[in-house]
Amino acid sequence: MRWLKQIWRSKVVNYMCPKTLNIWWNFGSCLGLLLISQLITGILLSIHYNPNTEEAMGSVYYIMRDVQGGWFVRNCHVSGANFMFICVYLHIGRGLYYGSYLMKSVWFSGMAILILLMAIAFLGYVLPWGSMSYWGAVVITSMLSIVPVVGERLKVWVWGGYVVTNVTLKRFFVLHFVLPFALAGLVMVHVYLLHMGGGSSNPLGVASQAISFHPYYTSKDLVGFTVVYGAMLQFVLLDPDFFMEHLNYKDPDPMKTPKDICPEWYFLFFYAVLRSVPKKTLGILVMFGSILVWALCPYLHLGKYRGLQFYPACQLAFWVMVSDVWLLTGLGGIHADGIVPWVSAVCSAVYFAYFLVCPLLMWLHDKGSKPRIELLFYKYQHGG
Numbered sequence: 001m002r003w004l005k006q007i008w009r010s011k012v013v014n015y016m017c018p019k020t021l022n023i024w025w026n027f028g029s030c031l032g033l034l035l036i037s038q039l040i041t042g043i044l045l046s047i048h049y050n051p052n053t054e055e056a057m058g059s060v061y062y063i064m065r066d067v068q069g070g071w072f073v074r075n076c077h078v079s080g081a082n083f084m085f086i087c088v089y090l091h092i093g094r095g096l097y098y099g100s101y102l103m104k105s106v107w108f109s110g111m112a113i114l115i116l117l118m119a120i121a122f123l124g125y126v127l128p129w130g131s132m133s134y135w136g137a138v139v140i141t142s143m144l145s146i147v148p149v150v151g152e153r154l155k156v157w158v159w160g161g162y163v164v165t166n167v168t169l170k171r172f173f174v175l176h177f178v179l180p181f182a183l184a185g186l187v188m189v190h191v192y193l194l195h196m197g198g199g200s201s202n203p204l205g206v207a208s209q210a211i212s213f214h215p216y217y218t219s220k221d222l223v224g225f226t227v228v229y230g231a232m233l234q235f236v237l238l239d240p241d242f243f244m245e246h247l248n249y250k251d252p253d254p255m256k257t258p259k260d261i262c263p264e265w266y267f268l269f270f271y272a273v274l275r276s277v278p279k280k281t282l283g284i285l286v287m288f289g290s291i292l293v294w295a296l297c298p299y300l301h302l303g304k305y306r307g308l309q310f311y312p313a314c315q316l317a318f319w320v321m322v323s324d325v326w327l328l329t330g331l332g333g334i335h336a337d338g339i340v341p342w343v344s345a346v347c348s349a350v351y352f353a354y355f356l357v358c359p360l361l362m363w364l365h366d367k368g369s370k371p372r373i374e375l376l377f378y379k380y381q382h383g384g
């Protein structure tokens with residue numbers, strides 16, 4: 001227990017943070033709390049869940065109706081997954097706006113976390129074995145077939161046969177159980193890298209006076225937890241079906257693909273990017289590219305200053321990009337006919353362009369920058 005106390009003292013009580021952290025620095029710790037809550041509710045659910053194509057949906061109904069408090073645990077797990085995505089997108093948005101990506105190791109570990117989080121969410125969605133679960137599993141895993149040479153074999157290997165069956169469901173359940181622990185390990189590495197790299201940056205992007213994490217940020221995080229968890233409980237208690245897809249209450253029919261097949265809201269952006277390219281293979285590559293493009297951010301940062309708050313044109317570009325992501329999310333949820341593929345293609349191009357235009361705007365701004373900005377920095381640094 002002494003080592004635990006030591007970690008608590010050095011990493012929390014005596015951990016020094018900039019004085020100027022704003023609300024956008026709350027989401028990392030909210031994500032940590034949500035991850036713990038997902039692990040606990042997930043373990044409780046797996047006690048009663050049955051990974052068998054004949055029994056899976058029945059076992060979910062059993063949890064909801066017959067297990068003491070089962071409905072609460074399951075609703076917390078489903079809403080918790082959705083809130084993790086809300087928080088993770090806000091966390092990434094903060095990173096893009098305030099130039100947090102300049103902490104390369106933390107940024108890259110974050111990207112790995114997001115990819116793993118998406119995989120876990122996908123695997124979890126398959127488990128109730130409703131119509132959407134089944135078709136989601138078929139469509140997503142079929143993407144493996146684009147891998148050159150070994151693609152088809154890889155797909156058969158993942159499925160455990162030539163079609164999606166009981167074997168597939170069993171291995172998806174095992175992976176959905178195990179991978180969150182790997183995610184927890186990756187999050188520890190993420191936070192360790194943050195601490196090793198000198199700790200959190202701050203909204204100003206310059207050295208700020210430091211204060212201890214405890215009690216200043218523990219109390220601030222407590223407010224964040226209360227708001228995020230409070231909002232989540234609204235859904236758990238008052239509208240538990242809000243995040244659920246009605247088609248997933250139907251048994252899957254392997255002979256009939258549902259007309260309105262579409263992924264969860266947090267994947268709609270990627271789905272719209274995928275559909276904006278007419279060729280399947282290219283579409284899949286572009287879709288993965290929409291995350292991998294973030295890896296360029298630390299290298300394309302051409303500005304003198306860290307965040308976008310000192311670059312008005314970049315701020316505009318940022319909000320255009322955010323609106324564009326919203327639009328693509330909407331487009332991902334509707335039928336891809338008429339002008340939808342065209343609009344999606346334009347929006348995808350706008351999204352990718354942001355990562356080139358923003359550094360260019362920074363560079364142009366700095367070329368004609370006014371000393372006023374330096375003066376502002378000086379005033380902040382000296383508490384003026």
Ligand code: HEM
Nearest residue numbers: 025027028029031032095100106107110111114187200201
């Ligand atoms: C389960 C998911 C995640 C957890 C639990 C998590 C946790 C944290 C925590 C606790 C912090 C410190 C507090 C804060 O700055 O908010 C942090 C900082 C950071 N995270 Fe994450 N994170 C996650 C996902 C991600 C993702 C997906 C990315 C980016 C792709 C990312 C990038 C960063 C960066 C760059 C920082 C440093 C921010 C700064 O000080 O400027 N994180 N993370």
